[in-house]
Amino acid sequence: MLLFPQKDEKATGTEQIFYILSERESVIGKLGQMLRLAGFTHVEPISKSLKGIKTLPLAAQARGIVIDVGNSLDPLEMILAIKTLVPRGIWCCVVGDKDAITLAQAYARHGLHYFYIDAEEDEFIQVVAAGNPIKKSRRAVNISVLGCKGGVGNTTIAYHLVNKIIQLRQMPTLFIQGKSGSHDLDLLFDKRMNQELMPVNKHLDLMCPQDGSLPQLKYETTEKYNFVIYEETANSADKEQLRQIIEHSSCLILTLDRSMSSIRVARQMIEINESINRAQRVPRRLLVCVSDSRPVSGDMLSVKDVQSLIDRKIDVVFPWQKSQLRASLFPLKQKVTPIDTLTQRVLGAPENARSFKLRFKTGRTGEI
Known part of the structure; x- marks a missing residue:
């Protein structure tokens, strides 16, 4: 490579x-x-x-x-x-x-x-x-986007997050899709994945490990990159592999919907993250996103219900739209979109609390 x-x-x-x-x-x-x-x-x-x-x-x-x-x-x-x-x-x-x-x-x-x-x-x-750095060189910002259920739009969210980071920072970025991902990076980026590392432009490379193994996210593999975004579906991935992903991440993003199956996986990932944090005492940011891949109905769990079940605040809600790829991430009527807010939080930028509250109402009073 x-x-x-x-x-x-x-x-x-x-x-x-x-x-x-x-x-x-x-x-x-x-x-x-x-x-x-x-x-x-x-x-x-x-x-x-x-x-x-x-x-x-x-x-x-x-x-x-x-x-x-x-x-x-x-x-x-x-x-x-x-x-x-x-x-x-x-x-x-x-x-x-x-x-x-x-x-x-x-x-x-x-x-x-x-x-x-x-x-x-x-x-x-x-x-x-x-001009000598300290022996321990600066690491990349390792961002792991883990879907807690198939079909929640995890790859789409990771794709737009990558593009937003490049747009804002214009720095070397590596986007890795794990073996349990959707395997559609070739369609998203219009690139034939005929090699393990595929350059897209001067700021972005793609990687799809062909043997399904976890890439080394700490050392020489990411030497040239400021950002490494790793996308994986957590509910079908190996538990030990997920633990390694979390250990190597500086920012962890969990994507779930309003179903009990995805909530169960999210709770498990949060518990693993807390266990690692207690053992290592290394700061690691955790962001939780609810992605509505279908219209919200009265018999579905509210955001408050989801927060209560995972015992944690929801950071961003991606509301359902007919055109999921663009509308839910870039709605025309919103100046600041959910993906903008997620990007700001990943980069550690401050955000306007009032606009955040207005932005993510999903039609059910008091959900955010």
């Missing part, structure tokens, strides 16, 4: 660009001076905060970026933003106002250096000049 990107020769320090992302002019001035004194003549400021930026305008000659997180004590939020914004081929480090060993350790676990901006100037320059 051609899963290893060709490495280009590095340009010299004077030809490459170093970026500084900070909303504070004092930090941009201080770091810029330090980088120029270290020999980097091309230093470009990006005068924004990490939380307030949707894309990073980095040139092809970018060598690295220094990100100012200020006095933030929430490294997980910052790490998710970095993973979804900074291409994995670009060197990155973090500076902040807090002199805390626990902060540095939290960033180090994700392959990022953290420097206390007021006391670690020498260490900062040494690491930046060397």
